[in-house]
Amino acid sequence: MATLEERQELFIRLYTANGPAIRGFVRSLVPTREDASDVMQDVAVVLWRKFTTVDVDDFRRWAFGVARLQVLAWRRDKARDRHVFRSDIIELLADLSGDAADDMEEQRYALETCLKQLPARRRKLVLRAYGPAVRINALAVSIGRTPMSVYKELHRIRTFLVDCTRRVLAEGSV
Amino acid sequence: MKHRDPRSDLIGSYVDGRASADDIRRLEGYLRTDADFRRLFLEHLNVDGALGEFASLADDTAEVPARIRPTRLLPGIAPRLAAAACVAAAGMAVWALLLRPASLSPDIGTRIEVVDSTRNSDYSLGQILAEPHVSIDQGRVTLQLDDGPTLDLSAPADVEVINGMHVHVHGGDVTVDVGDQATGFIVDTTAARVVDLGTRFAVSVGETGETDVVVLEGEIEVREPLGSDRTSAYGNLMAGDALTVAASNISRRLTAVAMEPRVTRLGRAEQPGVVTGVSDNVTDPDYRRFYGLVPGGMRNDALAYTTIGRARWRPLAGQEFPAELLGADTVRTFHDDRDRWDLEIALEIAQPCTVYVMFDARNPVADWLRRDFSDTGLQVRTGPWREVGIVEGMAPHADGGLYVTYQVWKRDVPSAGVVNLGSPRTFGQPGNRAMYGIAVQPL
Numbered sequence: 352m353a354t355l356e357e358r359q360e361l362f363i364r365l366y367t368a369n370g371p372a373i374r375g376f377v378r379s380l381v382p383t384r385e386d387a388s389d390v391m392q393d394v395a396v397v398l399w400r401k402f403t404t405v406d407v408d409d410f411r412r413w414a415f416g417v418a419r420l421q422v423l424a425w426r427r428d429k430a431r432d433r434h435v436f437r438s439d440i441i442e443l444l445a446d447l448s449g450d451a452a453d454d455m456e457e458q459r460y461a462l463e464t465c466l467k468q469l470p471a472r473r474r475k476l477v478l479r480a481y482g483p484a485v486r487i488n489a490l491a492v493s494i495g496r497t498p499m500s501v502y503k504e505l506h507r508i509r510t511f512l513v514d515c516t517r518r519v520l521a522e523g524s525v
Numbered sequence: 526m527k528h529r530d531p532r533s534d535l536i537g538s539y540v541d542g543r544a545s546a547d548d549i550r551r552l553e554g555y556l557r558t559d560a561d562f563r564r565l566f567l568e569h570l571n572v573d574g575a576l577g578e579f580a581s582l583a584d585d586t587a588e589v590p591a592r593i594r595p596t597r598l599l600p601g602i603a604p605r606l607a608a609a610a611c612v613a614a615a616g617m618a619v620w621a622l623l624l625r626p627a628s629l630s631p632d633i634g635t636r637i638e639v640v641d642s643t644r645n646s647d648y649s650l651g652q653i654l655a656e657p658h659v660s661i662d663q664g665r666v667t668l669q670l671d672d673g674p675t676l677d678l679s680a681p682a683d684v685e686v687i688n689g690m691h692v693h694v695h696g697g698d699v700t701v702d703v704g705d706q707a708t709g710f711i712v713d714t715t716a717a718r719v720v721d722l723g724t725r726f727a728v729s730v731g732e733t734g735e736t737d738v739v740v741l742e743g744e745i746e747v748r749e750p751l752g753s754d755r756t757s758a759y760g761n762l763m764a765g766d767a768l769t770v771a772a773s774n775i776s777r778r779l780t781a782v783a784m785e786p787r788v789t790r791l792g793r794a795e796q797p798g799v800v801t802g803v804s805d806n807v808t809d810p811d812y813r814r815f816y817g818l819v820p821g822g823m824r825n826d827a828l829a830y831t832t833i834g835r836a837r838w839r840p841l842a843g844q845e846f847p848a849e850l851l852g853a854d855t856v857r858t859f860h861d862d863r864d865r866w867d868l869e870i871a872l873e874i875a876q877p878c879t880v881y882v883m884f885d886a887r888n889p890v891a892d893w894l895r896r897d898f899s900d901t902g903l904q905v906r907t908g909p910w911r912e913v914g915i916v917e918g919m920a921p922h923a924d925g926g927l928y929v930t931y932q933v934w935k936r937d938v939p940s941a942g943v944v945n946l947g948s949p950r951t952f953g954q955p956g957n958r959a960m961y962g963i964a965v966q967p968l
Contacts, residue, residue, distance in 0.1 A: 371578065378574035379567050383542040387574065433546035440553050447563055458568060459575040466579065481580035483690070484709030484720045487541070489744060489761060506537030509576075513568045 362402050365410045366395070373414050375455050379448045380422045380441050382434060390425050394418045415452070419445045458516045465515035469508065476501075477508050536566055540573045635689040640675065641667035657686040661697075674710050675702045687713075700727040700741070717759070717770040718748040724764070727782075734772035739782050739815065740764050747776075760811075765832030765859045767815035780804050784817040784831075784857065798854045799965045802873035807865070816870075817857030823850050823964045829907045830960065832859040836907040836929075838883075838962070842922055847903045847933065849966070850881060856963035860915075863960040868948040876967055878938050882946065883931035883962035890932075893947035898934035906930050907959065914957040929959045937968065 373394065378387040397417050406413070422441060429435045436444070448455070466474060480490055480501065487505075491498040535552050538544040544552065555562045637654040646664030648654075659668065661680045668676045671689040678684060682697025691711040692699075703710045703721045710721040715734035719726065724743025730736050738747055740762045747759035747768060759776050762768060767779035781803040798820035807814075817831045825846045829836045838855075840846040856872065872880065882898060883905055884890065909926030910916045916927040938944055949961045 371575070374578075375571050375574045379570045382539065382544070384573065384577050385542075434544065434549055436549065436553060436556075440556055443556065444563070444567065447567060451564070451567060455567070455571045458571055459578075462572060462575050462579070477576060478580045481576040482708060483581055484711070484722075484746075486722065486746060486761070489722050489746075502537070502541050502543065505541065506534070509537070509540065509569055509572050510533060512572050512576075513565070516568070516572070 358402065361407065362399060365407060366398065369411045369414055371459060372411060372452050372456055373418050375459065376415055376445075376448045376452065377418050377422060380419075380436075380444055381425065382436075386425070390418070390421050393421045393425075397421065411452070412449075415449050419449075457520055461516040461519040462512060464519050465512050468515060469511070473504070473508055477505060480505055532562060536569050539566075540569055635686055636671050637686055638669045639666060640669045641665075641677075646680070659684045659686070673703075676700070677702070687711075694728050694730050694736075696730045696732065698727065698729045701725065713751050715750060716772045717750055720746045720748060722746060722761070726762075736770045737767065737779050737782075738762065738770065739767040739779065762813060765815065765830075765861075766813040768813050778813050779815055781816045781818055782831075784819050784822075799875055799878045799967050800854050800856055800872050801875045803856055804871050804873075806867070806869040814859045814861055816859070817855075819855045819857060821852050822855040823853040827855060828857060829962055830859055831857045832861070836910055839906040839908060839928065841904055841906060841930070842924075847905065849901065849903065850905070850933070850964055853881065853964040853966040856965070858960045858962060860960050863949050863958060866948050866950050870946040870963075872944045872946070872963070872965070874938055874944055874965070875941050877940055878968055879966045880936050880938055880944050881964040881966065882934045882936075883964070884934055885949065885959040885961065886930045886932045888949060888958045889951060891947055891949065891951060893945075894934055898936045901933045901935050903933040904930055905933060907962070915959055917957065931959070931962065939968075 374387065374391055377390050377394065378384065381387050381390060394414070394417055398414055401417070422445070423438065426435060426438060426441055466477075469477070476494075479485065480487060487501050488498045491501045494501075532555055535544070535548055535555070538548055539552060552566075556566060635657070637657065637659070639648045639650055639652040639654070642648045642650055643664035643666070646661055646666045648661070648666045654668070659666075659678065660683045661678055663680045665680065666678050668678070668684075668686075670676070670686060670692075673689060676684060676692065677700040679698040679700075682699055683695040684697075684699055685693045685695065687693060690709060691713070692701075693713045695714075699712070701710065701712060701721070702725045708722060712719040712721075712726075712728050714728060714730045714736040716730075716736040717738065719728060719738055722744040724745055725741040726743075726745050727739040727741060728736060729739075738745070742764050744761055744763050746761050747770065759768060759770065767782055768776055769779045770776045783798075798818055800818055803816040803818065815831055817828075819827070823838065825839060827838045829838050838846075858870075874880075880898075881901075882894060884894060886904065906922075906928040908916075908922075908928030909924075910929065912927065916929060919927055919929075922928050936944070946961075946963070949958065
């Protein structure tokens with residue numbers, strides 16, 4: 352029987368390998384990155400607590416299942432919030448997200464290539480805007496722009512990155 | 526000409542968290558019926574999530590950080606290395622959770638070092654703390670987390686370090702200096718969550734959980750406490766702002782804060798000052814400026830305002846600082862007040878004293894000042910100023926700096942009570958002048 356320390360090492364190893372995929376899965380189901388962070392904290396706790404009962408070869412599928420339940424629990428808590436998707440949409444997206452997990456992982460790796468293709472000014476803006484706890488309103492003030500213009504530019508950047516990652520993956524140049 | 530799918534903007538609003546309830550319903554319609562749109566939506570959110578990871582790894586935001594590709598780790602890799610990758614991949618909050626099983630070491634993966642302490646505290650300089658829970662009953666101790674943010678605790682204080690970017694203040698006064706590298710640092714109390722936006726700020730938590738938040742430099746955001754089901758926030762506070770948030774989620778402006786003379790941090794005087802409180806007649810509920818109370822703080826180089834870090838009290842060029850003012854309690858005012866022609870400030874005075882008002886010498890003397898105070902004939906300066914409107918058109922002094930000169934007025938107050946001061950400007954008076962300063966010397 353594995354010791355607690357061995358179990359912890361194995362868990363960290365598996366979580367390290369699958370964390371970005373789990374996080375991407377959760378992010379696809381909740382409205383904001385902050386929501387995703389909140390849910391991920393619960394997911395991590397549940398994964399660790401139930402880790403003794405899981406088949407390590409099936410960790411990702413099991414983790415996605417846990418994450419899905421945690422998102423639905425989070426959704427129940429937000430039942431009256433009209434800014435949250437209805438449960439059937441969350442189920443629909445969860446199915447797609449689970450099926451496309453490998454593609455999404457490849458997209459994340461392609462993103463590194465595409466970020467380097469951004470002009471330096473845009474790259475700096477997007478990495479700054481996505482920094483921990485950065486608020487777009489405050490960022491906009493600090494660079495002398497309106498929040499709406501920053502939001503629009505960030506969307507244009509993401510659209511470029513989505514198109515770029517599709518192109519890079521199609522060319523097989525990751 | 527390429528036409529963009531108008532539904533793309535809906536995705537953008539959703540990803541940014543700006544989508545309205547109507548937007549959400551429209552999105553749901555598209556997601557239910559269009560598989561290609563579902564896929565596009567998923568890819569946008571995947572990019573959004575991954576950008577957060579890249580940004581958290583970036584040291585220089587102009588560079589793309591190399592991403593850790595954790596496809597399969599070999600058994601021989603040390604757990605700590607795996608854990609480090611886990612930090613990058615999953616974020617600090619998850620890291621903290623994973624490494625805090627109760628039966629294991631109290632290690633939270635954050636180095637907590639004592640970088641300053643008073644003799645009467647229980648901590649010594651250079652000590653590395655093994656426990657994330659820090660409580661002091663006397664003295665003062667300054668902790669540094671992972672060679673980054675510092676926490677200045679004044680007894681009694683009780684703080685729990687969650688990780689290098691997150692602490693929970695259970696009670697007492699804590700000044701947080703986050704610096705430029707730790708934007709996003711979080712301080713939780715039972716009444717509020719304070720998120721740093723690149724700054725120095727102080728948090729004081731009372732026995733009931735009531736939380737005072739004071740911004741000393743930069744900007745912070747004050748949110749509902751962790752776990753609250755309320756979504757409203759108290760908004761952003763700038764340098765010179767202070768707010769009290771009660772555990773009942775009611776907030777109010779904090780008008781007066783005790784501070785130290787030469788630095789922008791909270792003070793804890795051994796002896797109470799002559800001025801015990803300051804208030805004004807500003808009733809705007811969104812107004813959050815505070816007055817700084819600095820017992821014994823008047824001297825050369827003392828900070829003059831709560832909103833401006835550069836302007837300090839100075840003697841006239843080539844002269845000594847006026848002895849009459851030295852060691853007086855000061856009240857740091859703030860510059861927003863200089864334009865309020867109907868301003869009234871009330872000083873609560875605890876003992877007989879002389880109240881001094883340092884009044885911009887360029888201004889016409891206000892009626893209330895001429896009526897209630899007498900001119901001492903003394904002058905002091907503040908500066909050096911940057912080239913802002915206040916000093917527009919002024920010639921640099923001999924050292925090359927820009928300074929504002931103040932005429933010093935005084936009034937003897939024979940007993941404890943309230944002293945009222947008026948506006949620095951009269952109605953209709955044009956010009957961009959400095960707010961007056963206040964000093965109080967016990968008799």
